[in-house]
Amino acid sequence: MKIKRWSTMPLLLAGALAVTSGAASAAAPSSADAARGSATYIVSLKAGADPAAVAASHARRVGASVSQVYRHALKGYAARLTPSAxxxxxxxxxxxxxxxxxxxxITAQTVPAGIRRIGADVSSTRAGDGRGSVDVDIAIIDTGIxxxxxxxxxVGGVNCIAGNLSYNDLNGHGTxxxxxxxxxxxxxxxxxxxPGARLWAVRxxxxxxxxxWSSVLCGIDWVTAHADTIEVxxxxxxxxxxxxxxTDHGMREAICRSTAAGVTYVVAAGNASMDASSSVPATFPEVIAVSAIADFDGLAGGFGxxxxxxxxxxxxxxxxxxxxDVDLAAPGVCVLSTWRGGGYRSISGTSMASPHVAGAAALYLSTHPGATPATVRTDLRAAGTFDWTGDPDGTQEPLVNVSGF
Known part of the structure; x- marks a missing residue:
């Protein structure tokens, strides 16, 4: 039986890493520059001036230490100059x-809307403050990382796809x-x-x-063998x-054995706009199945x-x-995250909602070490909120919230 990743087609988000001006006002010379009495300046010239000739003249006349000469986009040069020069x-x-x-x-770190929507920016780790990491191990059973x-x-991983020895992500989804x-x-x-939790790539x-299913069973088997290290x-x-x-001798039995070994499994509910009872592994009682909501501003209220x-x-x-069968909801629309090749993209689907909850489980376990998968699910559900609308089945699952973790 074939399986597939639960996400929609990727949407490229341009400009995730753009070059911008680093200050709003003129930069003051550094202490090192002040000690030497000079700093770097850009000398812009009027029309008709020869940049190279003027730069050479200024080098002789005022001791300009020229580093760049501009001839096309701008007429001028860059040089270290003393205040008198x-x-x-x-x-x-x-x-x-x-x-x-x-x-x-590069632009400062972005705190995606979903991270703010579930309270990770005000959790114990304060995601987005530029420091700290979570001492938990998470396996990503996917396309690799x-x-x-x-x-x-x-920190490591395994490949379960025949003909390849690497767990490197050749798709982007797992990353x-x-x-x-x-x-x-x-x-x-x-x-x-x-933030910074140790990641295991299970391709x-x-x-x-x-x-x-055979490759997925290989991944579950590997995670179970490392259950003394991997918590989520x-x-x-x-x-x-x-x-x-x-006791079905298949996927459910493997999940049962792995959760019994202490691994908390978080899975995507699926993207078929249907009851998750016919989706595996989302229908398994041992896992935390996650549906998706749209959140565009990181805030409740529906104004994004x-x-x-x-x-x-x-x-x-x-x-x-x-x-x-669905246990929790999480942001899963236009989610900005990492991408293969060192980049970043925004894509949508329950695939994107699930790792919000996997991260929440890791955050919970960082302060509740040894908690069983059933306890993790119960406490994550108890901490959730209901400040969203539109659940089609009339039984609204809580939106994951980690602000109190």
Whole structure:
């Protein structure tokens, strides 16, 4: 039987890492520059001036230490200048302006709306404050994880796809899931619910995002063998099937044994807009099944402006499965997270909702070590909120909330 990742087609979010001006006002010379009596300036020249000739003249006349000469986008040059040289050049009729050089850098770390919506920014770890990490291990059973992504703490993994020895993500989905659960709080990129938690890449889906129960069982088996290390496993994947039993000699039995070993499983409810009772593993009682809501501003109230065409703010996501098998809801629409190749993207689906809860489980376990998977599920549900609308089955599951963890 084939399985697939539970997310929709990716939507590229341009400009996740843009270069911007580093200050709103003119930069003052650093203490080192002041000690030497000089700092770097940009000398802009008037039309008709020869940048190279003027730069050479200023080097001779006022001791300008020229580092760059601009001829096309701007006429001028960059140089280290003493305060007296700045005053002198400001009087040169060929000079249009003498401007202090300024720093530029990648934009500051983004706290995605979903992270704020579930209270991770005010939890014990205060996701987004640029420091700290969560001392928990999370397995991402998916397409793998980019082990070189600087925003992720990938500590190891396994490959269960035939013909490949690496757990490197060749699709992007697993890397995205990993970032929502545990991207580092490092002042770059994004931040996850359980920032910096140790991530284990369990590759059970191929580069197209497809796989089979046999590969998923390989992943569950590996996680169970490492249950003394791994506390939480996320499965943003699924296929059709029935509930089965803990003695069915198949997927349900494997999950039962793994949860009995102490691993909390969080899974996506599925994206078929139907009852999750026919979706495996979401229908299994031992897992925490997660549906998706749309949240665009990180706040309750329904006032956020949609950033993609997947519903209204604070409403149930139309693609999400529902029903009595679903335990929690989480943001799953236009979710910004990490992507293979060191980048970032925004995509949608219950695949994106599930790792919010996996991160929440990790955060809970960081302060409740040894809690059973059943206890984790019960306490996460008890902490949830109901400040959203549109559940199609009339029995609203709580929205995960970690503000008190």
């Amino acid at each position: 700045v005053r002198a050049l400001s009087q040169d009729p060929r000079v249009a302006a003498v401007l202090p050089d300024r720093e530029v850098h 980019d082990p070189r992504h600087k925003d992720l703490n990938v 995205h899931v990993a970032g929502t659960a545990a991207a580092k709080d490092n002042k770059m990129g994004v931040v996850g619910v359980a 059970v889906l191929d580069a197209t995002g497809s796989g089979s 496993a996320n499965m943003s994947l699924g296929g059709s099937g029935s509930e089965g039993s803990c 402006t949609p950033t993609c065409a997947y519903g209204s703010d604070d409403t149930f996501a139309g693609v999400s499965n529902y029903g009595s």
